[in-house]
Amino acid sequence: MIGADATDKRPHIVIIGAGFAGLKAAKGLKGEKVKITILDRNNYHLFQPLLYQVATATIAPDTIVYPTRALLRGQKNVRFRQTEVIDIDVSKQRVITADGELSYQYLVIAPGSETNFFSLSALAEHSVGLKNIDQAIVIRNRVLDLFELAARESDPAKRRGMLTFVVVGGGPAGVELAGALSELIHTVLVKDYPELNFVETRVVLLEAGQGLLPAMPEKLQRDAAAALRQKGVEVILRGAVADYDGEAVTLKNGEVLLCRTLLWAAGVRASKLIEKLGFGTAGQKRAPVASTLQVEGHPEIFIAGDAAHIEGKKGPLPMTAVVALQSGSHVARNIKHLLHGRKPEPFRFRDLGSMAMIGRHAAVGRLPGANIRGFIPWLLLLAVHLLKLTGIRNRLSLLGNWLWGYLCNDKPVRTTIRGCDSCWKEE
Ligand SMILES: Cc1cc2nc3c(=O)[nH]c(=O)nc-3n(C[C@H](O)[C@H](O)[C@H](O)COP(=O)(O)OP(=O)(O)OC[C@H]3O[C@@H](n4cnc5c(N)ncnc54)[C@H](O)[C@@H]3O)c2cc1C
Structure with a gap:
């Protein structure tokens, strides 16, 4: 059953996307008297910042993914459904998925972004x-x-x-x-x-x-x-x-x-789901949101992460994990305000800087008050990734791969193992 139990009278919050923003929103609502349904097409959460290391044989794919259900264990008011969200009927407050429909009192839209080939x-x-x-x-x-x-x-x-x-x-x-x-x-x-x-x-x-x-x-x-x-x-x-x-x-x-x-x-754009919603689109086809991260005219709908076009002090905020985490967290706070009869607050982004890895011993970083390059930001970025990665097993695996690669000057995952969905023939 994709829909929620009709006898359960707690407010139903549907979250689209178990990425950084969606999961943060769900975690922020822990302990509230609500029922939360998280929908994602995959059964795992992906740590995108290290995709390039999988692509270059440095780490194994399962180092940067984590089963969503395992992440939600221990949070009683949440359940997960693996499904593709196809559309949203905002007038009837229903989410339409490949496996049926769900109604909601509050909706958090956090489907992230996809590659933008422009018109090429x-x-x-x-x-x-x-x-x-x-x-x-x-x-x-x-x-x-x-x-x-x-x-x-x-x-x-x-x-x-x-x-x-x-x-x-x-x-x-x-x-x-x-x-x-x-x-x-x-x-x-x-x-x-x-x-x-x-x-x-x-x-x-x-x-x-x-x-x-x-x-x-x-x-x-x-x-x-x-x-x-x-x-x-x-x-x-x-x-x-x-x-x-x-x-x-x-x-x-x-x-x-x-x-x-x-x-x-060379480019990303908000998930195609956003275009279907009719909220309009701004830069990178993201949905414009009010400062509270609500959709204009729909106070019950919030958008967070890469899918949201959020105005910051110096223009629209970038599509980064930091923005996704902070906006997801803020959405949870504002839903709690509404549940308890308070007014939602405007979102204020805390800019922690940005860094980019160039390779062994080389990175550049713009931090609050300092621009750094070379070995120190390289080490700092490794530490940030290690701490932010989900799951102790994944962190140990990442650390093991990195240490092996560093000490042996190796990229150890050089096997061309391919999946074979068609190998499983349904009877
Ligand atoms: C290669 C790469 C490197 C990056 N490096 C950095 C970095 O170093 N630092 C940084 O801050 N940011 C980095 N980013 C950006 C960062 O990963 C994103 O900004 C962040 O993942 C956005 O989080 P999100 O929750 O909005 O979306 P996502 O993390 O993309 O999650 C969206 C979720 O929604 C699901 N979904 C989407 N559409 C549907 C649908 N129709 N139905 C069901 N489920 C759906 C997806 O499966 C996914 O799980 C990088 C991104 C990439 C691609």
């Missing part, structure tokens, strides 16, 4: 983004498969195409992916493939703008580019992509790069 349909067809665990595994397998193919390819032009990896997008995700990919190739695969000439390998980072990491101060942007180049990444600024056919990427300036792999980290 050829790119969507031939490249892959890095937004979910399946994509991270596909990227890892693709890189390893192409090295195997290249090892037996006699045509040098074809081989170079196989060994050229283009990452598009100079934001944190693109920078981290390009840096880790270059390290995988030049420190580990170079030992696995003695038959290949590694001069033929290329990792190219294309950024349409003037600098990498646009949210960072200019000095750190330059430091990041220099550190990546030192690690063997070719950084091309003002390198906007015009087209890609799976074999060659064409830049808007006419330059053509032969590459069999294009990894798209």
Whole structure:
């Protein structure tokens, strides 16, 4: 049964999405006399900031996912349903899922975001983004498969195409992916493939703008580019992509790069569910919300995380885990206010800065009052990820993988294990 028990008269709160924002909202309502239903298409919570490490064979996929039901154990007023949310009927206060409908008194919409290929349909067809665990595994397998193919390819032009990896997008995700990919190739695969000439390998980072990491101060942007180049990444600024056919990427300036792999980290947009709701969309197709995170005209509906367009002091807040956690927490606080007859409060974002990993011993960070680069932010970022990752087993596994990788200069998860849903034949 997807709907709630009709005999249960407690207010029903439906939360769409068991990501950072949705889970934080649920946890914030612990102990309240309400029934909460969390809906997610997956049965796990994903720690997206470390997807690039799965994609580059550094850590195993199950290190950064955690079963949602296990996370909710011990919270009596919440239940979980794995299902796809298809639509919301706001006039009838009903959520429509692939498995039935649920009514709600309060609704928290936190479905996150997805890769934005803008209107470049050829790119969507031939490249892959890095937004979910399946994509991270596909990227890892693709890189390893192409090295195997290249090892037996006699045509040098074809081989170079196989060994050229283009990452598009100079934001944190693109920078981290390009840096880790270059390290995988030049420190580990170079030992696995003695038959290949590694001069033929290329990792190219294309950024349409003037600098990498646009949210960072200019000095750190330059430091990041220099550190990546030192690690063997070719950084091309003002390198906007015009087209890609799976074999060659064409830049808007006419330059053509032969590459069999294009990894798209150039944009995200709010989940497509948001567009369907009719609340209007702002930048990155996010839904505009009031300062209380409620939807204008629908005080019973809150939006949090990547799906919400929240105005901050210096413009719209970025789509980050920090914003998702803080906004999810605030939504819970405001729902409690409403339940207890109080007025909801405006959300105030606490900016804790931002950091990006470039590779071993290299990171840049904009912290309140200081810009840092090099070893210290690298260590700091590892510590933050370790502390923020869900589950003790996952943390130990992460630490073990990192220590092994660090001490042995290795990226240990170099197996192309693939799932096979079709192996299970339903009777
Ligand atoms: C590669 C990468 C690196 C990143 N690095 C950082 C970083 O270093 N620091 C940082 O602060 N942020 C980082 N981010 C951003 C951060 O991960 C996101 O901002 C954050 O996950 C947003 O949280 P959320 O709860 O809004 O959405 P999500 O965490 O995406 O959760 C949304 C949930 O909703 C579910 N869902 C979506 N649609 C439906 C539907 N129709 N039906 C059912 N379920 C649905 C999804 O399955 C998902 O579980 C990174 C993101 C990526 C992709």
